[in-house]
Amino acid sequence: MARESGLRSPLPVRPTTRRTPILWTAALGACLSAGCGNPGTAADHQTARPSRASTATIQVEGQKVSHREAARWIRSSTITTDKGPAWPAVPEDPKSVSSSLYNGASGIVLFFLEAHQATNDESFLNDARAGADYLLRSIEDEKESGLYEGLAGMGFALHETYKATGHEQYLTGVRRCVALLHERAKKVGKGVEWNDTTDIISGSAGIGLFLLYAARELNDPSARDLAVAAGAHLIELGRSASGGLKWAMTPDLPRLMPNFSHGTAGVAYFLASLYLETKDQAFLDAALSGASYLKSIAKTEGDACLVFHHEPDGEDLFYLGWCHGPAGTARLFYRLYQATGDQEWLDWVKRSARAVMQSGIPEQRTPGFWNNVSQCCGSAGVAEFFLDLYQDRQYPAFCQRLTDDLLARATRDEKGMRWVQAEHRIQPDLLVAQTGYMQGAAGIGVMLLHLDAYERGQPRRIRLPDCPF
Numbered sequence: 001m002a003r004e005s006g007l008r009s010p011l012p013v014r015p016t017t018r019r020t021p022i023l024w025t026a027a028l029g030a031c032l033s034a035g036c037g038n039p040g041t042a043a044d045h046q047t048a049r050p051s052r053a054s055t056a057t058i059q060v061e062g063q064k065v066s067h068r069e070a071a072r073w074i075r076s077s078t079i080t081t082d083k084g085p086a087w088p089a090v091p092e093d094p095k096s097v098s099s100s101l102y103n104g105a106s107g108i109v110l111f112f113l114e115a116h117q118a119t120n121d122e123s124f125l126n127d128a129r130a131g132a133d134y135l136l137r138s139i140e141d142e143k144e145s146g147l148y149e150g151l152a153g154m155g156f157a158l159h160e161t162y163k164a165t166g167h168e169q170y171l172t173g174v175r176r177c178v179a180l181l182h183e184r185a186k187k188v189g190k191g192v193e194w195n196d197t198t199d200i201i202s203g204s205a206g207i208g209l210f211l212l213y214a215a216r217e218l219n220d221p222s223a224r225d226l227a228v229a230a231g232a233h234l235i236e237l238g239r240s241a242s243g244g245l246k247w248a249m250t251p252d253l254p255r256l257m258p259n260f261s262h263g264t265a266g267v268a269y270f271l272a273s274l275y276l277e278t279k280d281q282a283f284l285d286a287a288l289s290g291a292s293y294l295k296s297i298a299k300t301e302g303d304a305c306l307v308f309h310h311e312p313d314g315e316d317l318f319y320l321g322w323c324h325g326p327a328g329t330a331r332l333f334y335r336l337y338q339a340t341g342d343q344e345w346l347d348w349v350k351r352s353a354r355a356v357m358q359s360g361i362p363e364q365r366t367p368g369f370w371n372n373v374s375q376c377c378g379s380a381g382v383a384e385f386f387l388d389l390y391q392d393r394q395y396p397a398f399c400q401r402l403t404d405d406l407l408a409r410a411t412r413d414e415k416g417m418r419w420v421q422a423e424h425r426i427q428p429d430l431l432v433a434q435t436g437y438m439q440g441a442a443g444i445g446v447m448l449l450h451l452d453a454y455e456r457g458q459p460r461r462i463r464l465p466d467c468p469f
Helices: 026-033 055-076 105-119 122-141 151-165 168-184 204-218 221-237 264-278 281-297 326-340 343-357 379-388 397-408 441-455
Strands: 079-081 084-086 186-188 191-193 239-241 244-246 411-413 416-418 420-422 431-433
Touching: 055 105, 055 122, 055 416, 055 441, 084 122, 105 122, 105 151, 105 441, 122 151, 122 168, 151 168, 151 204, 168 204, 168 221, 191 221, 204 221, 204 264, 221 264, 221 281, 244 264, 244 281, 264 281, 264 326, 281 326, 281 343, 326 343, 326 379, 343 379, 379 397, 379 441, 397 441
Parallel strands: none
Antiparallel strands: 079 084, 186 191, 239 244, 411 416, 420 431
8 A cells, every 4th residue: 555654644534433458368358257266255254245236237326326426425525725625635634635646636636527527517527627726726835746646646637627628727737837847856867856756656757657748748848858867867776686677665765665656666667658758778678677576576376466565574465456466566567568569568467467356355355455445555446457457348247346345335324425444554443534536535436437437338538647558
């Protein structure tokens, strides 16, 4: 989990009781459609197994009920700030308001934009605009620069709002975010950095991905050049290991987390993305070296791929989600397939999916898949991964099981729908419902909208800068 590592203080909470998707082989597709895996015995299950809903039931629930109920609950949390209306990450704590994509206004804006595009309900667009206006008033005060925490994520949300509305003030806000990233970039070694962090969440890899997005959307070569400079310095920071390269989140952090959110997989993903933009072989070589290291440490029994959570002393802990598990790390493998055309990388994506299928989730919880249903660490992020893997009209039974389980875990009342969960694996008793994208109702609502779009044969509407599918 991106926030579990102890690097940042938890939210102040109180305890409570497209691009063309991957084409699969017929054999693997049949396996996944049949729900292969080890669901475990009844004694292994920590929660009652939900009844299996039909495809039509999930479509109706996801589109006509669940995302609207999630929106209603998020709206119920709205407070007035000196920058306008905003949504606390934890409704009981007004101080948890932020601009971030991870758990703040940027991510909630994206949810409302997706909901509007799916339904043409103008009230959702009004909510998105209110959030984007809050972001505009927050740009100059934002101290962080990252994609999930900082200016890069704010810039992405503002540009998606501009695309939905055509209102020039949002485009002006995006350009200001890019200008501030230029101003804040510090020359170091052969390139630049914004802080001492390398990763997707708040460091150079995530910022660089936004800059590549901005370069394309704004026709701004200088944004591309800044991303290239960030990549040049990241190559310098790579550490030789097991015949490849690995990256620490920060130079002085003794714990190395090799997966997507904070480690090698995310950095290598950005470097492979740079290669696709520049055709500079140095970026591809570094990305391949990162993947080589990950392959060397992966647990591959059962023709699967699981990369441990951290080293040292975490080599026996395996997460399954976007942050530190196969659902995120497979993004690197698919990006390398896009960069090289080599079928080997699709095989590693398949191994990653197989690892999740063989784990026994969602009915059986594992040490790396606890009471969390969100985009970062839990069911929503894993379901997104499996939606991205299929282009045939019948989505796999496994994704249906994940969605059944996720909906069964929802809390519904007069305020709407929310999910009370443990954000932190190491704090399982700290249970709270959040509003945001990566740890709350907004991100879960986005997954349900994506599921509905899939059912309708429509492409995903908004793709984050770190999504290759």
